[in-house]
Amino acid sequence: MVDNTSGARPTSLSKCASVAIAVCAVSIALASEASADPSFAADWTGSWHSGGAGGQATVHLVSMDPIVGTITIPGMCTADWHETQRISPTTRLVGAHVTSGPCGDNTWNVTFSPTSLTGVDNAHPGTAFSFTPA
Numbered sequence: 571m572v573d574n575t576s577g578a579r580p581t582s583l584s585k586c587a588s589v590a591i592a593v594c595a596v597s598i599a600l601a602s603e604a605s606a607d608p609s610f611a612a613d614w615t616g617s618w619h620s621g622g623a624g625g626q627a628t629v630h631l632v633s634m635d636p637i638v639g640t641i642t643i644p645g646m647c648t649a650d651w652h653e654t655q656r657i658s659p660t661t662r663l664v665g666a667h668v669t670s671g672p673c674g675d676n677t678w679n680v681t682f683s684p685t686s687l688t689g690v691d692n693a694h695p696g697t698a699f700s701f702t703p704a
Contacts, residue, residue: 609684610634616701647671
């Protein structure tokens with residue numbers, strides 16, 4: 571902010587910065603309210619399989635619209651999820667960016683309902699997961 575005790579008028583740049591901060595704060599508040607969907611659980615548990623291997627996994631969703639969350643394969647990998655494309659009201663492409671472990675980044679074709687979250691790796695259809703609310 572500009573110190574206006576001298577009586578000088580704020581510059582256009584400082585006005586823009588003030589407006590941008592206010593607009594950003596309003597946008598964040600609206601996005602947070604819009605993404606809160608009480609019909610969907612935040613935490614999911616289930617399993618994954620790929621090339622004969624598999625195991626348990628969990629997903630924590632921060633938002634359903636767009637899908638944003640984290641998938642964890644205990645003792646192996648963690649990846650951040652971010653929706654990249656809306657295919658239908660219940661099907662989305664979700665990019666997974668690995669943040670720890672030896673797993674690779676990929677894109678999931680995710681289908682969901684309030685009681686089911688399933689996905690298939692777009693590039694490797696034999697790699698899939700299935701979750702239910704925790």
